[in-house]
Each structure stands twice: as structure tokens, then as C-alpha cells.
Amino acid sequence: MAKLALNGGEPVVRRTLGKPWPIFDEREEKALLEVLHSGAWNRRDKVDQVGEAFAAYQDATYGIPLANGTVALQCALKAAGVDAGDEVIVPALTFVATATSVVLVNAVPIMVDIDPLTYNISPAAIEAAITPRTRAIIPVHNGGYPADMDAIMEIADRRDLCVIEDCAHAHGSQWRGKGLGSIGHLGTFSFQIGKTLTCGEGGMVLTNDEALAENAARFANLNMRMTNLQAALLLCQLERFDAQVETRERNTAYLVKGMKAIKGIDPIPRDARVTRWCFYYWDFRYIPDEFDGIPRDRFLEALKAEGVPCGVGAHGQPIYREGPFADMAFFDQLGCARKGSLYDREIDYGKVYCPEAERVYAEEVCSFPHAMFLGERDDMDAILAAFRKLRENTDELKSK
Ligand SMILES: Cc1ncc(COP(=O)(O)O)c(C=O)c1O
DSSP states (O other): OOOSGGGTOOOSOOSOOSOOSSOOOHHHHHHHHHHHHHOOTTOOHHHHHHHHHHHHHTTOSEEEEESOHHHHHHHHHHHTTOOTTOEEEEESSSOTHHHHHHHHTTOEEEEEOBOTTTSSBOHHHHHHHOOTTEEEEOOBOGGGOOOOHHHHHHHHHHHTOEEEEEOTTOTTOEETTEETTSSSSEEEEEOOTTSSSOSSSOEEEEESOHHHHHHHHHHHHHHOBOOHHHHHHHHHHHHHHHHHHHHHHHHHHHHHHHHTTSTTEEEOOOOTTOOBOOOSEEEEEEOGGGTTTOOHHHHHHHHHHTTOOOBSTTTSSOGGGSHHHHSTHHHHHTTOOOSSTTOSSOOOGGGOOOHHHHHIIIIIEEEEEGGGGSSOHHHHHHHHHHHHHHHHTHHHHHOO
């Protein structure tokens, strides 16, 4: 008789793991009603307060609250003076907004490969992609795991490039004790509903540089502003944040311990310079050769049937395959140049190929959402039980 739920057996888990997201109570209700009843919905007091509070939380001097994370990237690029025809180096493994924001300032995103150990932008690939047109690098701290900021800042200093950290996944994470977003020249955040710090939609630019902060604030004021209602919500969520991080840390530490005894699934090794790892999604590596040759997608299908849903990063394929870049009509619709006098070279993302990003998405990466780690230890025991069950029944995964 079949043991695996995929084949009609009893699933390991029959409840939702973790907690429903977002989390809120009367605190948020009260804060929102306060703004509502004030009638002055366009007042800036809470917006200013959350800008200061979150900048301080991430160790930055200035925080410019914005409507969302995409305009935060655009605002940072504008503030840094990135101009038409400039090249901006971005990782191939991210959400498209990292690169579409570059197009929206009429510059050219140059997509490069990732470091297979961390899934973050590869410093060697950055170095190889630099041309006389390169103006900036946007490292993304994928899932919240910090990119190698030592190597990236060393390259940027030597080649006189601006670094804009895309911290959309990395609220609270630290590199060598410093909050992400405060290490590059600018940092950007998203507070969209799925993020670990959220007000439904929202974003922020951080910087330690007064002139960059003034530039960013000028652009923000044009059409990118956060509202007092968003800010009121965000201030409440910030109060909850540390306790949620601690719960996730406790749960993942326990999971990692249990996973060590199961061949074929490896947590991402933690660099000693990652002094705080707050994650949006928690990646682990699936090694088919160590799992009796079962393909990753078959493993994920079986895991889901056991009641443990698991994804493949946030987006599933390198960004040059995503709509805006696979279909260059996007550039024309936006009225953005893609060839001719502005650029030295014609842009064709169909020719971009990043082997590590391709391989990792196709065969290796598995990701759990952060809210799955907001429950109790027995949720982790359930995940481990499902892993063990698949491990012990790979024969069932082979047949079919
Ligand atoms: C890496 C990355 N950058 C930027 C963004 C854009 O943020 P928003 O959705 O708030 O515009 C996201 C959104 O998920 C993201 O994942």
C-alpha cells in the first residue's frame, strides 16, 4: 500500500503551518483610526516618524518613506544621478522590479550570474560586466540573506561605482553588525503585503549621505510619497518585528539541526559575517544525486502532498526570461530607448544566459515562506517528519 500522500497515503500534516500573514490587532486598528479621525490624511508626522525610526533600525542616517519598493529603486537611481544610457549591474535571480526600475530611468540593466553558494549576485560576475558605461550596481539580498558587501564595496570603490542595495527581502538583516541598506551608497526597501515588515504597500530609501538624501527626497516629493495611513500601520508593525524575528530564528535553528541528519537537503551555509539573518523566504538546497536521483520538482510535489508547501524562490526563473525582458515591447511601451544614439550596443535579453541562476531555479532551490516559521516547534517537527518520510520512500517517487 502507498505510504506517500502523493500516491494516496496519509499526509503528515493536516493543518496550516506557521501563522496567517499579516499579523495585526487592536494596536493597528487604533493607529489607523487615529489618522482617519484626524481628517488630515495628508499630514506627514507619522511618515517622518517612520522614516527616522526605520533608518535608525537599519543603522542609516536618513530614511525617505515612499509608495512602494519599485519607486524606491527608481528614486535611488535618480538620486544617484543614473542617467539615460548608463549601465546598471543587477543579478539575474531577483524580482523584475530590480531591473525594470533601471529601465524606467532610461538606463540599461545588465544582468549577471549568482554565487551558487548564497544565490546572491556574484562579485566576479560584477567585475566581468563592468564597461565604461557602468554607473551603478544593485545587489539584491536574496530572500534576506546578505550579499557579499565586502567584495561589492571593494569593487565599487575601486571602479568608482554607486551601490544601491535592494533590501526588499532583508528588513533587519545585518552584515558585520551593520544593518543592510546602510552599507551601500543607498538602500531600498519594500513594505508590500508579503514582506516581513509591511503596511500593504510601501517602500523606503535609506542613505547616510546628506546630498543623496536631499536628492531622493526631492524625487520622492514629485509623485512617490507614502501616506500617513501607511506610516501609522508600519510603525505598529515595526514594534512587532523583533519578536517575530526571534521566533523565526528559533524555529529555523531547530529545523537546521534536524535537516543535518537527512541526506540531500542542505540549508544555505551561514557566513560568519552575516551577523543577523532575517528572511523573507528561507531557502535550502535540494541535491537530487543525494536523494536517489529524484528531480527537485517531484520532491516538491510530494512534499506539498504531505501538507508542507514549498516554493522555488520568489519568482521561479531568471529575470531575463520574465515578460518585460523576454518581450522587449515593454521598452517601447514605456517610451524607453533600447538602441540607437543612447546606447553603444543593441539590447537583446534573449541572448543573456546565466548558467548558475538557470541551474539553481531549475534543479536546486527550495524556499519556505517566512510566515511558516512564526508558529511553534511542532511545526518544525512536522516539516522534518515530511522530509524523513520522503527520504525513506524514494522508491515510491521513482515509480510513476
Ligand atoms: C527584490 C525586489 N525588489 C523590489 C521589489 C519591489 O517592491 P514593491 O512590490 O514594493 O514595488 C520587490 C517586490 O517584491 C522585490 O522582491
